Amino acid sequence: MEFRGTGIGQGVAVGPVVRMAERLPEPVDRPSHLDPAREEERARASLSVVAGELQRMGAQAGGAAQDVLEAQAMMAEDPTLVDDIVKRLADGKTAERAVFEAFASFRDMLAAMGGYMGERAADLDDVSQRVVAHLLKVPAPGVPNPGHPFVLVARDLAPADTALLDLGQVLGLVTIDGGPTSHTAILAREKSIVAVVGAADAATLADGDTVIVDAANDLVVQDPTPEQVAEARERIAERAARAAAPVTPGALADGTPVPLLANLGSADGAEEAARLGAEGVGLFRTEFLFLDANTAPSVTEQQAQYTRMLSAFPGRKVVVRVLDAGADKPLSFLNDAPEENPALGLRGIRALRHSEVILREQLTALAAADAATDADLWVMAPMIATVEETRYFTNLCRELGIKVAGVMVETPSAALIADHILKVADFASIGTNDLTQYTMAADRLLGTVANLQDAWHPAVLRLVAQVGEAGRVDGRPVGICGEAAADPLLAVVLVGLGATSLSMSPSALADVRASLARHTREDAERIARAALAAEGAAEAKQAAQEAAAASAPTPTGTPVP
Template sequence: MELHGIGVGRGIAAGPLKRMPEPLAEPADVARTADAEVEIAVAREALAAVGAWLRERGIAAGGEAKDVLDAQALMAADPTLAKDIAARITAGTTAERAVFDAFASFQKLLEGMGGYMGERATDLADVAQRVIARLRGVAAPGVPESDQPFILVAHDLAPADTALLDFTKVLGLITRDGGPTSHTAILARSKSIPAIVGVVGADALVENTVIVLDAGTNTVIVDASDTEVADALQRREAWLTASNAPITDGALKDGYLVPLLANLGSATEAAEAIALGAEGVGLFRTEFLFLDALLAPTVAHQEEQYTALLEAFPGKKVVVRALDAGADKPLSFLNDAHEENPALGLRGLRALRVNEHILRDQLTALVNAQNKTTADLWVMAPMVSDAEESDYFVELARELGINVAGVMAEVPSLALMAEQVMVNSDFVSIGTNDLTQYTMAADRMLGTVASYQDPWHPAVLRLIKQLGVAGALLDCPVGVCGEAAADANLAIVLVGLGATSLSMTPAAFADVRAALLTVTLPEAQALAAKALTGRTAAESRVLGTA
């Protein structure tokens, strides 16, 4: 029997499966018998202990995992939650029930906001489980222990569990929930562990069943035979050999160059990216400078950070995204007004345009860094809808001294107006995560619609082709900087659709580099043409896979 989902990378694993334990049972809704102050103190101790545990695990994990775990630790220390818990205990409930209800209420609020804040809701549920476990004096549900290597199956994985997996024991991951941009997918990709997410039927898998996980073909073979296991292990060795080949510039088999660039969240990540073969930076997220600040950072502070990044890539292209924030990433100095649907609200360039002084300061800091280094700085605006918005940003950037100014293609309207946009814009970078979300009307952080959040969908591919054709016509570079570029099979199709560069998490370089070397440009274009004929994401994936 075969099950199907969304593969992360091209890895292959074979072995017995182990299941994640079920979540802790919901606390009983009964009246408190202990003294209220005692219960409040116990709850506060549990919150503090969980926060400290998460911070320690974050330090141990490092990288992207540390950022996720630090965010969870902040949730455990949230004074609003602590106040709500205390109020519920005072009103007569137990500490366990107060924690459960307070976290559930906050989680529901975040889910309703969608976007970045919707993503935080899943993390919040994991924190609640850990606090309740602490109150009960039991271990929080976590990765099962085993003397033998195994494939882990779960509804989904909490960030703390994914970040701290023992990769000498866990051969691969299978989850029922999640999409290609879920935390499980992103962390699995960053750790180079084979994974398939969104697997329909994962709940029915029986403990210790031998399975073969093939992320490259998005398949799970259940009750695999000895022959199927042997074949999988042989293909795994071939994949590992290709992935560990000497680092070269990204190129197709016929020598057609496809620069492989890094998605980075801070300058401290540059060294690792370079070690893995980054030919530059295709997406530098500047939000880390803003999200924890009460006031917008100064020009001098921003300049220092941008200079550190650019100095790490002398002579190389570095694409920096202007602040991508708004109602889904509330900033008191930008826009903290409540919106019913923040994913469609005042965010990205829209928010910056209303607060132009913040945009001018950021561009000024980037110009100063540009003039102090030899890196080839490109700057782009997020959440751009049409040529009028594109012209506004590009002209302002040039006025302030930016040499290369462009926009992100995340909104379908921009793809439909691609030729108008590219007349003035120096480049376009496709953010496939948001482009897929808006094309399919499916919140990329909402598990109930995760199956729609697939960049292989032919509707998304057709928009990418439209951008590629316009780019070729107007000699305008069209890069891809969403998670789709890290899918080795899809990377080939993206080049066939007209992408001139690919930017991804550095951990994906080896997979993508090896995959590109298997095809010529005409072959990539032929696979792209086949993928466009699919009726669903699943069909397009099959048609477009070499």
């Protein structure tokens, strides 16, 4: 039997199923035998303990997991939630029940908001479970430890569980709920865990079932045949061999260079990215310096972090995106005013223009870091929609000493007028996540429309092709820095559409490098044309697979007939 979901990465795993333990039952709603002050003392103590545990787990995990777990720790001591708990205690409820009700109320509110906030509802459930477990003096639900390697099947995973998975034991991960942008998916991608998320029918899997988790094909196979297992193990071995092979620059089979760069959220991942073969940085997100702050960091503070990043890539390109606040990342000192639809509101370059001093300070810090290092610094603005915005940003960059100024192409408008934009900007970088969201009118952080959030859709590919052609005519580089670049076959298509570099999570570099090396530029353009001619995302992917099979070499180097 086969189950469909959304594959994370390109890996494959084979092993026995172990189901995640069920959640704690809902605390009984009964009057407390303690006075409210004593119950409040119990509740505050447990909230504090859980917040501390999450902070420690975050420090242990590092990277994106640390950001997620620190955000959860803040949830545990959120003043609004604590006030709600205290009010419920005053009505005579137990600490366990008051915590459960307060978190559930806040969770339902977030779920109703949808988008990024809706995805965070599951994070609140995890914090609630941990606090209730501490109050009841029972273990919090967590990842089982059967004593042998296994495929973990869960309704969904809490960030703390995903961040600390024992990769020596967990062969793969299957979730019944969740989408490609849930924290489970984000952390699985960062940790190179073979995962298929949102496989609703996987709820029928039982402990001990043998499964193949085929992330590359969005598939979970229950009770596979010996032939299927043998094929999966062969693919596992081939992928391991690719990862262990000497790192070479990204290139097509005919020698056409395609630099492979890393997407990074802080300077902490620079060393590992370089080890995995990143030829530079195609997207350095600077939000980590600003999130959870009440005021913008100083020029000196920013300069120190940027210098650290640039120093890790001497002589190589490092593309920095200026602060992309708004939508799912509101900042109190920039744009925290409520909006009906924040994804379409004051975000990206719009928010920075509204508070230009923050943009000026960031560009000043970047220029100073550039002067102090040997990296090749490029700086780009997010959420560009017009030529006028492009000119505003590039002029400000020139004024403040930035040598190479470009734009993110994330809106259909920017793609459609790329020929004009690239006469002003030095380069473009296509953010396929947002470009797909706006093209398909499907919130990229909302699981209910995840089926539309697919960069394979010909509508998205046509916009990419338009930007690629504008870059070719104007002699401007066009990079890809969205998740689409991490898909080995889609990477070939994107190059065929005119992309000159690809940036991705470092864990995807080996697979993409190997995929590019199997095809010439002529092949890539032919495969891209096949995808463009399709009527939908699934059809485009299938057409590309068939076109790629016609040109991929056999192990002896002879084309497949």
